[in-house]
Amino acid sequence: MKSVRPASYFFRLRFRWWGFLMAMGTLTGAASLLGFLGALHWLLDLCSHFRVQYFLGLGVTALLLLMLRQRRAAAVCGALALVNLGVMLPLYFGTTPTLAAGVVPVRAMLINVNTRLGKPTEVAAALRRFNPDLVVLEEVSARWLSDLEPALTAYRYSEREPREDNFGIALYSKFPFTQSRLAYIGDAEVPSVMAEIETPRGRCTVLATHPLPPAGREYSRLRNAQLAALPRWVRRATSPVLLLGDLNTTPWNHYFKRLVAESGLKDSSRGRGVQATWPTFIPLLRIPIDHCLCAPEIGIVNRQVGPHVGSDHYPLIVDFIIGFRDKKNCGEAEDGRK
Numbered sequence: 001m002k003s004v005r006p007a008s009y010f011f012r013l014r015f016r017w018w019g020f021l022m023a024m025g026t027l028t029g030a031a032s033l034l035g036f037l038g039a040l041h042w043l044l045d046l047c048s049h050f051r052v053q054y055f056l057g058l059g060v061t062a063l064l065l066l067m068l069r070q071r072r073a074a075a076v077c078g079a080l081a082l083v084n085l086g087v088m089l090p091l092y093f094g095t096t097p098t099l100a101a102g103v104v105p106v107r108a109m110l111i112n113v114n115t116r117l118g119k120p121t122e123v124a125a126a127l128r129r130f131n132p133d134l135v136v137l138e139e140v141s142a143r144w145l146s147d148l149e150p151a152l153t154a155y156r157y158s159e160r161e162p163r164e165d166n167f168g169i170a171l172y173s174k175f176p177f178t179q180s181r182l183a184y185i186g187d188a189e190v191p192s193v194m195a196e197i198e199t200p201r202g203r204c205t206v207l208a209t210h211p212l213p214p215a216g217r218e219y220s221r222l223r224n225a226q227l228a229a230l231p232r233w234v235r236r237a238t239s240p241v242l243l244l245g246d247l248n249t250t251p252w253n254h255y256f257k258r259l260v261a262e263s264g265l266k267d268s269s270r271g272r273g274v275q276a277t278w279p280t281f282i283p284l285l286r287i288p289i290d291h292c293l294c295a296p297e298i299g300i301v302n303r304q305v306g307p308h309v310g311s312d313h314y315p316l317i318v319d320f321i322i323g324f325r326d327k328k329n330c331g332e333a334e335d336g337r338k
Helices: 007-011 017-037 042-049 051-067 071-092 120-130 142-152 217-236 254-263
Strands: 106-112 134-138 157-161 169-173 177-184 191-199 202-208 241-246 290-294 298-305 316-322
Touching: 017 042, 017 051, 017 071, 042 217, 042 254, 051 071, 106 120, 106 202, 106 241, 106 290, 120 142, 134 142, 134 202, 134 241, 157 177, 157 191, 169 191, 169 202, 202 217, 202 316, 217 241, 217 254, 241 316, 254 290, 290 298, 290 316
Parallel strands: 106 134, 202 241
Antiparallel strands: 106 316, 134 169, 157 169, 177 191, 191 202, 241 290, 298 316
């Protein structure tokens, strides 16, 4: 005669590692797939940004499930990890322009200083250390520009719009402007800067911009509208364009890819891999949202993430040449700057 189990037996919680891993793999895999549908809804759009995290999470989950002999679940997680790897891989391939002897590239530096949290002394130290020819500062207020004034004395030319709402912006240059203006691109009423600059290697147009973060339906709409409007501004330029800014999106996002396709600009991260810049305070969630896009006539010979300057963003530094002949990609070569 079989013994009767007490009713409490059926209500016991039983923890199994393979079940936990399968649940985590399911959630992560679903989020990674939903990210491909970002054009349909702003919440799905948010899922598109974490391809590195999806790849690592699903890869580790697949290995652990394989160790627990859950082969089918491991295969599914492994396949989804490879899907995310495939999305990232194009960033690791690009051409390599070669600097002619004696040619010194132009250096540009983008810093989202963070109006409230950043540290002017650390930003100033980074400017002195890397000595860029062009500087784009985002989230600057009047106080920020005043505090940085001693570090900016070498920059005779500037276009500035300080604000107190995290959307102040400034462009500083050691080289003269042939023309410059503040621009309000899209409907968000946040300023951008567009300036044509006479560099020793020829003219280029710097377009510095900072769309709203996609924090909700309306902010997402405004960000997307600004990204969609940028190609029209690029086409107005009379010299090769270098677009710099915290775009609040990643290279795998639908709206970023549309910007690249419609503007004809190239993503300078091609050939350099994932160079994440935000947030500095949560390494596991760090993603690349600070960008440099360039015209085919501009070659990126070096691209690097700068040091921590107290902000929630790391600076982005690019060295470039004008008159690059390869129309397929902005590439990488040895940095000829001393």
